[in-house]
Amino acid sequence: MQEAVSGLDGGSLILLSKCLQSSNRGKHCTFWLWPSSDLNQVFGLLLLYLSTDNGLVESLQSCPATNPSMLNVHLVPHTHDDVGWLKTVDQYYYGGEDLLMSDLKHAGVQYILDSVIDQLQKDPARRFIYVETAFFYRWWRQQSQSTQRIVAQLVNEGRLEFINGGWCMSDEATTHYSAVIDQMTLGLRFLNDTFGECGxxxxxxxxxxxxxxxxxASIFAQMGYDGFFFGRLDYQDKAxxxxxxxxxxxxxxxxxxxxxxxDLFTGVLPNGYNPPEGFCWDQSCDDAPIRDDPDLEDYNVDEIVQKFLNASYRQAAFYKTNHIIMTMGSDFQYxxxxxxxxxxxxxIKYVNALQAKGSKVNVLYSTPSCYLQELNLAxxxxxxxxxxxxxxADDAHDFWTGYFTSRPALKLYERLSNSRLQTCNQxxxxGGPKSKSGPFGEGDSDTMSKAxxxxxxxxxxSGTEKQHVAYDYARRLATGWAHCEVQKHKLPFILHFSMNVYNPLGRTVSWPVRLPVNGSVYSVTDANGRAVDSQVGNVFISLKCTCYIYDMKSSCLLPLLSVRWFHCLSPHRNESFQKNEVMCVFVLFGNYRYNASAGNNKExxxxxxxYIFxxxxxxxxxxxKTAETQIVTVSSTVQEVTQRFSPWVSQVVRLYEGHRExxxxxxxxxxxxxxGLGKEVITRLDTDIKSSDYFYTDSNGREVLERRKDYRPTWELKQTEPVAGNYYPINSRAYIKDDKHQLTVVTDRSQGASSLYNGSLEIMLHRRLLYDDFRGVxxxxxxxxxxxxxxxxxxxxxxxxxxxxxAADVHRPLAQGMVLQPLLSFQDGTPSANTKLxxxxxxxxxPPAVHLLTLSQWDKDTALIRLEHQxxxxxxxxxxxxxxxxxxxLFSTLEVLGASEMSLGANQWKEDMNRLQWNTEKTSKPLPLSAxxxxxxxxxxxxxxxxxxLLRVRQL
Structure with missing residues (x-):
């Protein structure tokens, strides 16, 4: 460890430089302390740092001073940069114009970062926060070494602060927790590798x-965050x-x-993420600048200062401390x-000048972390x-519940892409070095990770982007799929082919396989030449694969070929259709539609x-009311009924042999x-389950929350939209239950769902609408x-x-299996004699309770693993x-030589996590002591x- 105190520019600055070294990591932070700093406090903090065992960088605070006897107004300069919305990611970065765009058509992130870095250097009091690592990563790689050094210095000083830090600011309703953790890890690792602890x-x-x-919120807490701020909540809840x-x-x-x-401290920002009314000074804004020449006829300092004081006191009336936060920025500003x-x-100058005349308002440049620190000290x-x-909802008839289902095809493609990425990572x-010998060379999973x-x-x-932007997201995912392919997989429209099935789950699964074929007679054998029960119907051949651990055991026609093979074993019949429990309760499947409001009613x-439903x-x-039954198929592997409700709505009801679902x-x-009517199509399951207006939905695919019709646990709800106001997002499952039965629905993507009638569960499948909903798209x-x-x-x-x-013993593994589906690959003919089948x-x-959430290459000799109790x-x-x-x-191909535990975001060691602690007015029910x-x-x-x-591993 080394400490240095030196002067700069005639001693006007004091530089405290700390370098922390250990056997497996290094930290470097630089703090610039300006002449107004209390030197006794500075050296006191330095001594405090030296006296600690772990040398936490937080010992030296870089936050500006506040006044405990005044109302402290924390100005937080920021920009909100969508990673695609009205324009694609590339268009937003470069500022590309589109004649169809409105106010933000010129928005260019590269110019924002250029301009902010330039302005931060001109005054050491200035601060700025940045959020979207996907944009910053691109900008950083285009900068010269001298610019990078300047930026690193600003980060070390705490004047450029990264907030959130994920690759993007993710959606919270339609995302699966595994993909959220991945995208956060991607951004956080870049910041950690680039700026160390200060980043x-x-x-x-x-x-x-x-x-x-x-x-x-649970994810953020487990990643080591001290707090969480957001801008949108229901208008009734906010009031x-x-x-x-x-x-x-x-x-x-x-x-x-x-x-x-x-536990996570959470704050609602008072103005969404915009500045108070009248104080937007971006080039896209119309508010008057501060004209402070007293000789000017339109001198307005006194007017603006008084307006700001009024806004500060109004805001302070809704918060508990003598600290308030103001977000000074908005979409693509700066x-x-x-x-x-x-x-x-x-x-800041003119408001604080009034303190000499008795004003009790203190304004300062700040950041969310500095504001949070003051709240904690209170x-x-x-x-x-x-x-x-x-x-x-932002108004009585404006519920943002439509996007739970918007763009259902993109939602499915994203979910399948998540499964492909996990398989690629594994x-x-x-497979070791040979597994990266795909068409694009080393690091083939990187492209998919970024997409x-x-x-x-x-x-x-979420499905709330313009159409051409949705195409761009899908294109990026398609490119990621191509990068993850080790070999080109051909569709089996041939007489002789082999199939490889890869199971990304860490447990045995039984997975039905349906393949398109162009013949009517096929025989299917496993890798040992044994016949596999299969059935050809229409253009599909159906069989069941019992898939073991990673390379599941699979086969079709001939023994399989791949470096990683699984083969399908002939299933053992242990349950007939008549004995399946799903038939024990009355279930009526119905397809319905809501006609969409055109905005022409009196309310x-x-x-x-x-966005809006x-x-x-x-x-x-x-x-x-009556569905046309077209096909009934009964075979040794599957029983199915095809129902046609209209020329544009149909469904197949299918039950596989040996499956309970x-x-x-x-x-x-x-x-x-x-x-002339937009339509929102639902499927509704009506049962005789006595659910009593209660139903249950998952949160990002993990824990389940209880829902109740026309009810909110936090406040007394005044329901104004009886359908839309009762819709909730589901990412993997929803269910209704009574004392005897639980009906669970597992989905293949994120969708909206509700229970509007006793014993009923409805899920929105598709939406097509004729009007914009006035939320910006x-x-x-x-x-x-x-x-x-x-x-x-x-x-x-x-x-x-x-x-x-x-029920959980059934739907938990079923939901995980839907998220991480087996990967099928094909090739012509028979495998070579030395192929490992x-x-x-x-x-x-x-163990059944354990899920292998993450297995990915970290560095040359290390792998990142996440084990989850599900x-x-x-x-x-x-x-x-x-x-x-x-x-x-654990592994058959790897020897584990060492293991170090990290935070959930994999950007700090678990032993170094030191989160702020908070007092609450309520206590929770005691849980069993953790093992x-x-x-x-x-x-x-x-x-x-x-x-x-983080595992240190060696290939066997």
């Missing part, structure tokens, strides 16, 4: 997503919180993790940062939040659009709109089709029926218990716990 974000910042998920001064709270984001593991900083400099007791912030680790990172953006997978002009009636229209394969589209959601006038979407729902106390990456299957506390009598995994007995690791090589997982480890 590590301390605050999560989701100022634009349209509702907020509890699982996101209540303003009255009771509950705009800031402690969010307890898990019912299973022992507090404070998933292309000309001089406009902002010159006016904010004057504002040592107050904060209200507790345990539910989530869905659904979000094979790069398990998936962008796809998590709150105007990407409101709000229309349905990409607003039907023009509370009762859906039956598409067809019923599959509904739906096809919707092109949705007709010739009658500027075009109706009416996706074109490749061969028709509208998009045809297809998907699958899996239905299970179980007693409530055992079976391969397993694990020595044995993982059950909630008290969810399963069998599996809601601690479970232990031995790392040295500990029995040895250094054994990892114990408690319910809902994720352990992130």
């Amino acid at each position: 590590r974000p301390r605050v999560a910042w989701h100022i634009d997503p349209f509702g907020h998920a509890r699982e996101h 209540r919180r303003m009255k009771t001064k509950e705009m800031e709270m402690l969010w307890r984001a898990s019912e299973s993790l022992t507090p404070p593991l998933a 292309e000309n940062a001089n406009l902002w900083y010159k006016n904010m400099d004057k504002l 040592n107050l007791t904060w209200p507790l939040k345990t539910d989530d912030f869905f659904p979000y 094979l790069e680790v398990l 998936m990172g962008v796809a998590q953006h709150h105007d990407a997978v 409101s002009r709000q229309t349905s659009g990409a 607003r039907p023009n009636s509370s009762d859906p229209f039956v598409i067809n 019923l599959e509904l394969e739906w096809t919707v589209g092109p949705v007709p709109v010739a009658d 500027g075009e109706p959601l009416s996706e074109p089709g490749e061969f028709s006038d509208g998009l045809v979407a297809r998907g699958r729902l899996l239905l299970t029926l179980s007693p409530p106390d055992t 079976e391969f397993s990456g694990l020595q044995t299957s993982l 059950y909630q506390a008290k969810e399963s009598k069998t599996h809601s218990q601690p479970v232990t995994v031995n790392l040295q007995k 500990k690791d029995p040895s250094p090589w054994e990892v114990t997982l408690n319910p809902m716990e994720i352990r992130t480890l």
Whole structure:
């Protein structure tokens, strides 16, 4: 360790430089302390740092001084840069124009960063925060070494601070937790590798997503964040919180993790993410600049200062401390940062000058982390939040619940891409160097990682972007798929072919396989030449693969070929159709539609659009009361019924031999709109389950939350939209239950769902609309089709029926299997004689409660692994218990030489995590004590716990 104190520019600055070195990492932070700094305090902090064992960089604070006897107004200069929305990612970065765009057509992120860095150098008091690492990564790589040194210095000084730090600011309703963790890790690792500890974000910042998920808060807490700020919440909830001064709270984001593991301080920003009215000084704004020449006829300093004081006191009335935060920026602002900083400099100068005359307002440049630090020092007791912030409405008839389903094809493609990425990552680790010998060379998974990172953006997978931007997201994902291919996989429209099936799950799965073929007679054998039960019907051949650990065991016609083979074993018949539990309760499948509001009724002009769901009636229209049954297939492998409800709506009800779940394969589209009405198509499952207005939805695919019709746990709801106001996002499953039965629906993508009637569960499948909903996208959601006038979407729902106390043992693994689906690959003919026909990456299957969430190459000799307990506390009598995994007995191709635990975001060591602690007015129900690791090589997982480890490995 080395410390240095030196002068700069005649001693006007004091530089404190710290370099921390250890056997496996280094840290470097530089702090510039200006003449106004209290030197006694500076050296006191230095001594405090020297006296600590771990040398935390936080010991030296870089936050500006505040005044404890005044109202401190923290000005936070920022820009909100969507990673695609009205323009593509590339267009937003370069500032490319599109004649169809409006105010933001010139927006260019490269100019924003250029201008901000220039202005920060002109005054050491100035601050700026930046969020979207996808943009910063691109800009950073284009800079000269001298510019990079300047930026690194600004980061070390705390004047340029990274907030959030993920590849994007992800959506919270339509994203799966595994993809969220991946995109956060991607951004955080770049910042960590580039700037070290000083570049590590301390605050999560989701100022634009349209509702907020509890699982996101849990993820942020486990990543080591101290706090979380957002801008949007329901207008009724906000009004209540303003009255009771509950705009800031402690969010307890898990019912299973022992507090404070998933506790996160959360604040609602007062103006969304915009400045107070009258104080926007960007080139895109119309507010008057500060004219401070007293000889001018339109001198306005006194007027603006008084207006600012009034705004500050109004805002302070809704918050508990003598600190308030003001977001000084908005969408793609600061292309000309001089406009902002010159006016904010004057504002700070003239407002603070009034302190000499008795004013009690102190204005300063600040950051969210500095503001959060002041709130923590206040040592107050904060209200507790345990539910989530869905659904979000900004007015009585304006519920942002349509985007839960918008662009269903893109939502499915993103989900399948996530599965492909996990498979790609796993094979790069398990296969060693040869596994990276694909068509694009080393690091073939990187392109897919970045494409998936962008796809998590709150105007990407959400479906709220313009059509040409949606095409761009899909193109990026397609490029990622190509980069992850080791060999070209051909479709099996040939007489003789071999099939390889790869199972990315760490447990055995039984997976039905359906392949398009052009013949009627096929024989299927496994790798050992044994016959596999199969059935040819129409243009598909159906068989069942029992798939083991990584390279599942699979086959078709001839023994298989691949470096990693699995073969399908002939299934053992152990359950008949008549005995399946799904038939034990009355279930009526119905396809319906809501006609979309055109904004022409007397209550409101709000229309349905990409964001907003607003039907023009509370009762859906039956598409067809009687479905035409076209095909009934009964074979040894599958029983299915094809139902045609209309020329544009059909479904196949399918039950595979030996499976307890019923599959509904739906096809919707092109949705007709010739009658002048947009339509939102749902499937509804009506049962005799006595659900009593309660239903349950998952949060980003993980923990489940209880929902209740026309009810919010946090405030007394005044329901104004009986349908849209009861819709919630589901990412993998939803269910209804009573004392005897639980009906669970597992989805293949994120969708919107509700229970509007006792015993009923409905899921929105597709939307086609004729009007924009006035939330900025500027075009109706009416996706074109490749061969028709509208998009045809297809998907699958899996239905299970179980007693409530055992239902989780069924739907948890089923949902994971839907997210991480087996990967099929094909080739002509027979394999060579030396081909290895079976391969397993694990020595044995993982315990049923354990999910292998992440396995990816980190560096040359290290791999990142995340092991997850996939059950909630008290969810399963069998599996809601601690479970232990031995790392040295995990892999078949890798020898684990060492293991170090990291934060969930993999950007700091677990032992170094030191989060702020908060007081809350309520206590939670006590949870069982967490089980500990029995040895250094054994990892114990408690319910809902994720352990992130960096493994030092050697290929066997």
